[in-house]
Amino acid sequence: MAEIPDELTPKEVVERLDKYIIGQDAAKKAVAVALRNRVRRLKLSADMREEVTPKNILMIGPTGVGKTEIARRLAKLVNAPFLKVEASKYTEVGYVGRDVESMIRDLTQTGVNMVREEHMAQVKQKAEESVEEKLLDLLVPPVKPPKKSFLSEEEAANQEQETIKFKDTREKIRQQLKAGALEDKMVEVSVRQKQSPMMEIFPGASMDEIGANIQELMEGFAPGGKTKKTKMRVGEARSVILNEETGKLIDMDRVVKEAINRVENNPIIFIDEIDKVAGREKSMGGPDVSREGVQRDILPIVEGTTVITKHGQVRTDHILFIAAGAFHISKPSDLIPELQGRFPIRVELDSLTKADFERILKEPENSLIKQYTAILETDGVSLSFDDSAISAVAEIAFEVNEQMENIGARRLHTIIEKVLEEVLFDAPYPKPEKTEVTRQYVEDKLKDLVKNRDLSKYIL
Numbered sequence: 001m002a003e004i005p006d007e008l009t010p011k012e013v014v015e016r017l018d019k020y021i022i023g024q025d026a027a028k029k030a031v032a033v034a035l036r037n038r039v040r041r042l043k044l045s046a047d048m049r050e051e052v053t054p055k056n057i058l059m060i061g062p063t064g065v066g067k068t069e070i071a072r073r074l075a076k077l078v079n080a081p082f083l084k085v086e087a088s089k090y091t092e093v094g095y096v097g098r099d100v101e102s103m104i105r106d107l108t109q110t111g112v113n114m115v116r117e118e119h120m121a122q123v124k125q126k127a128e129e130s131v132e133e134k135l136l137d138l139l140v141p142p143v144k145p146p147k148k149s150f151l152s153e154e155e156a157a158n159q160e161q162e163t164i165k166f167k168d169t170r171e172k173i174r175q176q177l178k179a180g181a182l183e184d185k186m187v188e189v190s191v192r193q194k195q196s197p198m199m200e201i202f203p204g205a206s207m208d209e210i211g212a213n214i215q216e217l218m219e220g221f222a223p224g225g226k227t228k229k230t231k232m233r234v235g236e237a238r239s240v241i242l243n244e245e246t247g248k249l250i251d252m253d254r255v256v257k258e259a260i261n262r263v264e265n266n267p268i269i270f271i272d273e274i275d276k277v278a279g280r281e282k283s284m285g286g287p288d289v290s291r292e293g294v295q296r297d298i299l300p301i302v303e304g305t306t307v308i309t310k311h312g313q314v315r316t317d318h319i320l321f322i323a324a325g326a327f328h329i330s331k332p333s334d335l336i337p338e339l340q341g342r343f344p345i346r347v348e349l350d351s352l353t354k355a356d357f358e359r360i361l362k363e364p365e366n367s368l369i370k371q372y373t374a375i376l377e378t379d380g381v382s383l384s385f386d387d388s389a390i391s392a393v394a395e396i397a398f399e400v401n402e403q404m405e406n407i408g409a410r411r412l413h414t415i416i417e418k419v420l421e422e423v424l425f426d427a428p429y430p431k432p433e434k435t436e437v438t439r440q441y442v443e444d445k446l447k448d449l450v451k452n453r454d455l456s457k458y459i460l
Contacts, residue, residue, distance in 0.1 A: 010036045013077065020073050020366060021066045022359045027347045030057050031074050034320055034345070038266065041318075053317060056302065056342055058274070058332060059324040061349025064408020067324040071270040081111040081259075081267040087323075088276040090297070091290045100297040104307040107267055108314050111259040116250065123249040130245045131238055135177060138187040138237070140170045183235040190227040191240060256311050268320050271298070275325030278334040295336045302342045352401075352408055357394035360409050361385075368416055376420075379428035381435055383420075388439035393419065396446060419445045 013032035014025075021028070034055060041052045059067045068084060075082030085103045120127075176182050232240070277294045301307070304317035323343055332340065352360070361369050369390070373383045397411040417424075419442055423435055 008035070008039075008078075013074075016077055017070060017073055020364050021069055022363060023352070023356055024061075024066050024070065024349050027059055027061075027066070027070055027349055030345050030347045031070055031322070035074060035078065038320075050317075053304070054320040055345050056321040056323070057345045057347065058343035059322065059347055059349060060327050060332065061324075062326050062328075062351055062406050062408055064406075064410040065349045065352055066409070067349060068270060068272060071268060071322045071324075075268045078266070079114075081107055081114055081263050082270070083107040083110055083267070084270045084272060086273045086276075087271050087294060087298070088273045090277075090294050100294070100301055101307050103269060104301065104314055104316060105309045107269060107319075108260065108263050108309045108311050111263040111267065112256055112311055115255050115259040115262065116252075119250040119255055120246045123246060124242075127242055127245040127249055131241045132174070132177065134241050134245075135187070135234060135238060136170055136174060138189065139173050139177070139182065139185070139234075140166070142166075177234070183233060185234050186231050187234055187237050188229050188231050189237045189240060191230050192227050192244060260312055260314055263319075264315050265318050268322060271321060271323040273325055274323040274335070275327045275330050278325070278327070278330035278332070292336060295339050299336070299339050299342070302339070351406065352398075354394050354398040357397050357409070357412060358390055361390050361393060361412065368412055372416060372420060376423065376427060376435075380432045381423065381427050381429070382432065383423070383435050383437070385437045386439075389437040389442050392439040392442040396442070415446070421445070 010029065010032035013035055014028045017028045017032070034057060037052075037055065041049055044052065059070075061067060072082060072084070074080075083103060083106055085106075090100050173182070277291045277298075301316050302321050304315065307314050307316060321343070332346065361367055369385050376383045393412065393415055397415055400415075401407065401411050419437065422445075427433070
């Protein structure tokens, strides 16, 4: 199981989150405490450790204020398996749609992929050494020498000279290969074809997984046998051979065991749109028929149960669940009481103000302005926003959110894309270009849209 650094205190977690998410201090504190409680739990005795369960969190707030980003950044912070699901995509047993247990199967696959990548990184150097030798064999094929007992002295001497010459040639090619001078040279590589797998249909398998197994089965019947020789450039061959050699060096049984351990003790599942399944049915027909049923199916997963996956059994007792919803129409008390009790920590996220929009544009390490500046720099365009332009974009975003649907910080994406539309389309220019975005520049690009509210509904 991946260890959570002891030195990462709740305050430090909040400081890390502050680099990417503006405001929402209550939500950050709640997740920081939940994260630290995991470290505290691991220090308990084995008996007590089993008794301590995660205190799941319910985030309440409009779209675009940072609910998903907080959960995603938290998972990245501790390298934990993370899965985001939408409650509205599930239906209760007996109706067409995904069953709720599929979230655990998806999470397990995520964990296996994560641990596999880590193990591959550990053996990468050894695999690269093997790749170099295999590429040399393709570029300078070794010749099997005849047995010395069948050679005369003269032939043996010639054979020895040929061997020395072969080694010299191989070393020269090795140096060229290391220098990257042979990346475009064509070689013939034996590519391993997919073998026909046994189709796994285990108890509790969803239609999605049965469909995926059937697809794998059909792919396995592709003609060509176990291997197929394909011509490709050395650069492409290196990647193909590296994957194959790395796969040989890792123990998948160990990977799966470690992944399941991590998924049982250190994951985060973010259930979005939980408000869409809140509420009790007043009729037995219509699209809302399975709302309460979905809640009742989610309940055992959150309470703690064992789910059968193709990698083995997975217990959900110590998974941290973070649920979120806008709760515009329904309210948290509309959830069934049993499910409400499983989300004891509730935090309300604030709507974003004009000042928040300005900070979002400037402060985070992945701010939109930094992203667009970097993107256009690749085409030789030097982009700069002055403070008045940032203020103008924030004002318009806040105003449009107030007048129409409030989509939070996502409004900034559409506005900046519209402001920079011409630059993004015209670049690259014949020579390096400098574009300075001012308040006047922003207003000129958006004046018609802001005035015409009917049109702005579709564009902003």
